[in-house]
Amino acid sequence: MKVNKKPHLFMLFLWYFYDFFVVFVVFRLLFVYNGIMKKISMDLHTHTAASGHATHDTITDLARAASKAGLLTLGISDHGPATPLACDASYFRGLKLAPKLRYGVKMLYGAELNIISSEGGVDLEDSVLRELDYAFISFHIPTFTPLTKEGNTDAMIAAMDHPNVRFLGHPDDSRFPLDYERLLNAAKAHNICPEINNVSLAPGAYRVNCHENCCTILKICRKLSLPVLLSSDSHGSAHVGDVSYAEDLIEGMGFPDELILNRA
C-alpha cells in the first residue's frame, strides 16, 4: 500500500505560521520582561500644584500619569510650607483622608521637608509628620543659607531624627557641600536612603556638580550596602516615573540592582 508522506501545502503553511508565531511571542515576552526589569516600580518624589510652583497639576493628574507609566506605587511629596507659595500644614494634615488607590496605583502621601536651621529644624511639626507615610529632608534656596561642609552635614543628620523621615532629597548639590562618608553612615544608622534625583542629572541642571557627587554617593552606598531611591522629582505629571538620567548613571557604574530600592 502506498502512503502519501508529502504534507499538504496548507498544513505546511500552518506549521510555518505557528513556528513564526511562537518565535515572535517568545521574543516579545523577553523584550517586555527586560523592560519591566529596568523600570522602577514606584516614584516617591513628585510635586503637585500644592508645591506652589512649576505646575497646576493635581494629585489625580499625577496618579493618571503614574498608571500610564506602569508604576505600581506613586508617592506625592509636595514642598513643605517654608517654600514660597507652598501649602501650609493643613494641606499635609488632610492627606490622611486622600484615597489609597487611584487608577489602580497605590498612593503614598508624604512631604519634601525643608531643612530650615543648623540644628536640623524642618518646616512641618512632628505631630503632622507622624500622620504622613514618609518624608524627604532637603536643602533648598532660599529656605536654608548654606553653611560649611561640616555645618550642612550636622544639620542634615540632625533632621534625620524627625518622624517618618525616610529619604535624603537631592544630597548632590555642591551649593550645599556635604561630608558624604559621615552623612551616609548616619543615614544607614537611621534607616534612611539617599535619592538619585533625575532632575539633578538632567542636562542643564541648576544644582551644582551633581554627577560627580552622585558617583561619590553611589560608591559609598555600595560599600555600606545602603540602598538608594531613584526618583523623578517631577513637578506635575509630565515626568512622573522618568528616571532615565539616574538609570544611565547607575548602569554606567554597574551599581547593583539589589541596592535600588524601587526597582521592580
Ligand SMILES: [Zn+2]
Ligand atoms: Zn520644587
Ligand SMILES: [Zn+2]
Ligand atoms: Zn527639592
